[in-house]
Amino acid sequence: MNESVGIACGMFIMALHTMGLATLTHTPNPMGFLNEVFGRPVTERPYILFPVGYPAPDCEVPDLDRKPLAEALVVHAPLPQG
Numbered sequence: 001m002n003e004s005v006g007i008a009c010g011m012f013i014m015a016l017h018t019m020g021l022a023t024l025t026h027t028p029n030p031m032g033f034l035n036e037v038f039g040r041p042v043t044e045r046p047y048i049l050f051p052v053g054y055p056a057p058d059c060e061v062p063d064l065d066r067k068p069l070a071e072a073l074v075v076h077a078p079l080p081q082g
Helices: 002-018 033-037
Strands: none
Touching: none
């Protein structure tokens, strides 16, 4: 279940950025206080918070160097069938 939530969070962040919005994830510990703040049942477990807004006009995103694909990709030979 955590993997599915993590994937959905990544897709949500990408959608926000595509719309010109910015966010930083926040995972306070413990998070149980959120159930009380928002009047949610204890059977629900908060996972992550997304404060969302428009970035400052002079905001700069660092241009990070990434590994070339050849350094990050591992290709295995297909398994013999039979």
